[in-house]
Amino acid sequence: MSLTCGPRLGLPDLGVGLGLRSQHVNQVLRERPAIDWFEVITENYLDNHGWQRHALRQVAEHYPVVLHGVSLSIGSADPLDRAYLASLRQLAKDIGARWVSDHLCWTGVAGQTTHDLLPLPLTERTLSHVVARIQQVQDVLQQPLVIENPSSYARFQADTLPEWEFIARMAGRAGCGLLLDVNNVYVSSVNHGFDAQAYIDALPAQRVVQMHLAGHRPCEGYILDTHDAPVSPAVWRLYRHAVGRTGPVSTLLEWDDHIPALDELHAEALKARAWLAPAEPAGSASTTHSPPHRPAGPPASQAAHGYPQLAGAEFGA
Numbered sequence: 557m558s559l560t561c562g563p564r565l566g567l568p569d570l571g572v573g574l575g576l577r578s579q580h581v582n583q584v585l586r587e588r589p590a591i592d593w594f595e596v597i598t599e600n601y602l603d604n605h606g607w608q609r610h611a612l613r614q615v616a617e618h619y620p621v622v623l624h625g626v627s628l629s630i631g632s633a634d635p636l637d638r639a640y641l642a643s644l645r646q647l648a649k650d651i652g653a654r655w656v657s658d659h660l661c662w663t664g665v666a667g668q669t670t671h672d673l674l675p676l677p678l679t680e681r682t683l684s685h686v687v688a689r690i691q692q693v694q695d696v697l698q699q700p701l702v703i704e705n706p707s708s709y710a711r712f713q714a715d716t717l718p719e720w721e722f723i724a725r726m727a728g729r730a731g732c733g734l735l736l737d738v739n740n741v742y743v744s745s746v747n748h749g750f751d752a753q754a755y756i757d758a759l760p761a762q763r764v765v766q767m768h769l770a771g772h773r774p775c776e777g778y779i780l781d782t783h784d785a786p787v788s789p790a791v792w793r794l795y796r797h798a799v800g801r802t803g804p805v806s807t808l809l810e811w812d813d814h815i816p817a818l819d820e821l822h823a824e825a826l827k828a829r830a831w832l833a834p835a836e837p838a839g840s841a842s843t844t845h846s847p848p849h850r851p852a853g854p855p856a857s858q859a860a861h862g863y864p865q866l867a868g869a870e871f872g873a
Contacts (some may be wrong), residue, residue: 565700565733567655567765570620570806572828577811580818581611588618591822595808598625598656602643609650616651622766622806623648624735628658630689630703631676632665641696648697655765657702657735660686660723677712678722683729690730702765703727704735707743707781718750720758727763734759736802737768738795739787739810743779753797761802769795769828770810784813786824796831804832 571592576584578600583589594615601612615621625644629637648656661673676682693701705723717725727734736759745752769792771785787795787809799805809825 564762564765564805567700567733568806569804570622570654572825573620573622573806573808574818574821574825575624575808575810575812576612576615576621577815578608579815580821581615583818584619585611585614589818589822591619593620593622593654593806593808595622595624598623598644598647598658599627602640602647612651616653620654621651622808623651623653623656624704625656625658626673627663627669628693629663630658630660630693631662631682631686633662634665634667636689636692638696641693645697648699655699655702655733656697657704657733657766659704659706660726661706673706675706675708675710675712678715678717678719680716683717683722683725687726687730690726690732694730694732700731700733702733702735704737704768705740705744707737707740707747709747709778711748718758719744720755724759727760732763733765734763735766735768736764736798737770738798739768739770739772739791740781742788742791742794743772743781746779752794756794756798756801764798764802764805766806766808767795767798767802768808768810769825782813783810787827792827792831795828799832 573593573595574591576594576596584591584594596612601609612621623644627640628644644656647653659673660676662676663669663671663673676686690701690703703723703726705719708719723734726732736756738756741752741755744750745755769787770781770783771787772791773780773782773785795807807825807828809821809828811821811824815821
């Protein structure tokens, strides 16, 4: 089914938010800091009906809250987990979640979970498979699902579509929203040698309802998406370019390891407001703010030098 309802699927710009982490929950409830909104990891609360669920309800009474999942496994060949979806729908209802998001990936197969966000073969067959599954999830949730672009380190030899085209066509056919993770675009652009701004320019701007910002770590010839450091200048510039196309949308800072104090996190997130103006106008040349030191790489149809292509069967419906 298609649940489109106008620009951004009728979803509001919540401002600049933070991922709600367990070490900050008591402080948030006690002090109610002036943070625009919170995103919570779905699986931390899904089957928890004790204090954590109670605390989340209290947070949701005072702040907009969004659910962000890591185990929907929208690209898996396994059937969708109907018990998971029922619990997800109930959790979203309990806390009045503004929307529900997850990743374009698979996390397990044959009933086994890898606890990782694994890449998909980007083919027409996979596209049809993912679109059908998103529509099934939206039927259960009775609201649009918001899908995030992943960071990646390898590609499949079977790939026939660049990731940006896959995502754009997916959003149009499934009627879903997009969570544009700007850091993930930058990380993958370095790892695979594509133009990060061209990627963003190819996405349907009206489908982007949220953006993610995060830190990363340079490694030997690639970048690792670690969420344990401040946002890099290159990612901030790419964010400005993205907002120049989409206009202001809900923006969230992710920080998942070596987590600093809440005030420090909030200060890092609020830098987003300074990068919103002057925003780069839509349609500007993609080289205007090209990320520095991006290695020359192959076209999207090839694997980047030094990174593996993954052989194997495609995922079928």
